[in-house]
Amino acid sequence: MVDNSELRKAGLKVTLPRVKILQMLESAQQRHMSAEEVYKALMEAGEDVGLATVYRVLTQFEAAGLVARHNFDGGHAVFELADGEHHDHMVDVDSGEVIEFTDHEIERRQKEIVTEHGYELVDHNLVLYVRKPK
Numbered sequence: 486m487v488d489n490s491e492l493r494k495a496g497l498k499v500t501l502p503r504v505k506i507l508q509m510l511e512s513a514q515q516r517h518m519s520a521e522e523v524y525k526a527l528m529e530a531g532e533d534v535g536l537a538t539v540y541r542v543l544t545q546f547e548a549a550g551l552v553a554r555h556n557f558d559g560g561h562a563v564f565e566l567a568d569g570e571h572h573d574h575m576v577d578v579d580s581g582e583v584i585e586f587t588d589h590e591i592e593r594r595q596k597e598i599v600t601e602h603g604y605e606l607v608d609h610n611l612v613l614y615v616r617k618p619k
């Protein structure tokens with residue numbers, strides 16, 4: 486469960502909406518959630534947090550480095566807890582499902598390519614748009 490020190494560590498005051506939203510992100514089965522999905526899940530759990538508040542808090546969490554925002558094509562921005570290792574994403578263009586993956590060969594090649602161009606890799610974001618074969 487959420488311990489409020491996570492909020493304090495991120496430099497955020499502990500408020501009820503922040504605690505509720507952080508708890509929701511930590512306990513949800515779905516790792517990547519849009520603001521609307523967080524809002525709906527809170528409503529279903531009987532929590533009274535407005536959509537505008539959800540947006541505001543998620544933006545604050547992003548600024549504080551607690552969550553990462555992804556703007557995948559053709560959908561809403563989704564948020565995930567910024568707690569894990571680096572990973573890339575696949576987005577199912579039919580269902581909107583987000584699948585995480587890491588591939589050491591891809592990671593290695595990206596660094597090589599960057600070096601070949603005389604640069605140093607700072608960050609990257611790889612998104613594959615996928616579909617189940619019919």
Ligand SMILES: [Zn+2]
Nearest residue numbers: 565572574585
């Ligand atoms: Zn992810």
